[in-house]
Amino acid sequence: MGTMDTMGTNTMTPRTTVLKIGGSVLTEKTDTPTPKPEAINRCAGEIASSVTPAAADNRLILVHGAGSFGHPQAEKRSLRNGFTSSEIIEIHRVVASLNELVIGALIKNGLFAVPVHPLGCVVAEDGRIARIATAPIAMMLDRGIVPVLHGDVVMDSRVGASIVSGDQLVTCLATRFGAARIGFGTAVDGVIVDGSVVPQITPETFEAVQSQIRGSDGTDVTGGMRGKVLELLEIGIASHIFNASKPGMIARFLSGEELGTRICGNADV
Ligand SMILES: Nc1ncnc2c1ncn2[C@@H]1O[C@H](COP(=O)(O)OP(=O)(O)O)[C@@H](O)[C@H]1O
Ligand SMILES: [Mg+2]
Structure with a gap:
C-alpha cells in the first residue's frame, strides 16, 4: 500500500471504497415516504466509527437508495x-x-459528510450516466470529507429527464475513482439462489442462476437485485452484496471482511 518516494517520505496510495446503503434498509418500502430513523442512525454510527476523519488515505464515497422517498413518486409518472x-x-x-x-x-455521529445531489452534477443519456462532475468529489475526498450521493432524477439528453439509481451511481463512481472495493448493503443476506445465499457470482456462473435473480418485492423502479448484479458484472472491482439491516454488518464490511455474495465482474475473476 505505502510506497517510498525519492525523498524517503511515505506516500500512501489512497484506497477508495464505495458503499451503498439500500432504500430498503433506510426506509419502509411503502407508497408514502416513511423513514426508519433507528436504522438510519445505526448505519450512520457504524459508518462513522469505521472511518477515521481526515485520514485521506482511506477514502469513502457513500451512496444511498431512495426507498419510499422516490420510487413511488417515480412510478406514477405521467409521460x-x-x-x-x-x-x-x-x-x-x-x-x-x-x-x-x-x-x-452521519454528522451527529461525528463524520464530515456532505450531500452531492446527482441532479446537479450528472447528465444521463437514456437513463445511463453520460457525464458526472467528479472534481468536487475528488476535492472532498482529499480533505477527508465523505460525499453522500443518492438515487435521483437527473437531466437526460435523450429523454429530457430520467432516474439514475444509486446502484448505477456506485459502479460509475467506483470506476471513475479507481475504487478498490464496493459494498451493496441491502435488506437481504445476499443473492439467494435455490433458497440460500450464493457465495460468489461470475460472468460464467451468472447464466445458470440468472432466472432466479429478479426485481424488488417492494416498490423499486430500478431493477432490485437483478439490477445490482448486472451493474457489478460489468466492472472488475471486488464487490459484496450483504445485509445492512443486520447490526454490525456495515462495520464488518468496512473493516475488510468478505460478506454475503461476492460479485466478480469482467477482469476481476
Ligand atoms: N435472487 C434474489 N436474491 C435476493 N433478493 C432478490 C432476488 N431476486 C429478487 N430479489 C429482491 O431484490 C430485493 C433487493 O433489491 P432492492 O429492493 O432494490 O434493494 P435496495 O433497496 O437495497 O436497492 C430483495 O429484497 C428481493 O426482494
Ligand atoms: Mg433498489
Whole structure:
C-alpha cells in the first residue's frame, strides 16, 4: 500500500471504497415516504466509527437508495418517457429530504459528510450516466470529507429527464475513482439462489442462476437485485452484496471482511 518516494517520505496510495446503503434498509418500502430513523442512525454510527476523519488515505464515497422517498413518486409518472418539470421537482425534493436525514445522522455521529445531489452534477443519456462532475468529489475526498450521493432524477439528453439509481451511481463512481472495493448493503443476506445465499457470482456462473435473480418485492423502479448484479458484472472491482439491516454488518464490511455474495465482474475473476 505505502510506497517510498525519492525523498524517503511515505506516500500512501489512497484506497477508495464505495458503499451503498439500500432504500430498503433506510426506509419502509411503502407508497408514502416513511423513514426508519433507528436504522438510519445505526448505519450512520457504524459508518462513522469505521472511518477515521481526515485520514485521506482511506477514502469513502457513500451512496444511498431512495426507498419510499422516490420510487413511488417515480412510478406514477405521467409521460411514457421522461418526466414533467413538476415531477422532477417532486421526485428530487423527496429523495433530497431522505438525504438530509442520512447526512444529519452521519454528522451527529461525528463524520464530515456532505450531500452531492446527482441532479446537479450528472447528465444521463437514456437513463445511463453520460457525464458526472467528479472534481468536487475528488476535492472532498482529499480533505477527508465523505460525499453522500443518492438515487435521483437527473437531466437526460435523450429523454429530457430520467432516474439514475444509486446502484448505477456506485459502479460509475467506483470506476471513475479507481475504487478498490464496493459494498451493496441491502435488506437481504445476499443473492439467494435455490433458497440460500450464493457465495460468489461470475460472468460464467451468472447464466445458470440468472432466472432466479429478479426485481424488488417492494416498490423499486430500478431493477432490485437483478439490477445490482448486472451493474457489478460489468466492472472488475471486488464487490459484496450483504445485509445492512443486520447490526454490525456495515462495520464488518468496512473493516475488510468478505460478506454475503461476492460479485466478480469482467477482469476481476
Ligand atoms: N435472487 C434474489 N436474491 C435476493 N433478493 C432478490 C432476488 N431476486 C429478487 N430479489 C429482491 O431484490 C430485493 C433487493 O433489491 P432492492 O429492493 O432494490 O434493494 P435496495 O433497496 O437495497 O436497492 C430483495 O429484497 C428481493 O426482494
Ligand atoms: Mg433498489
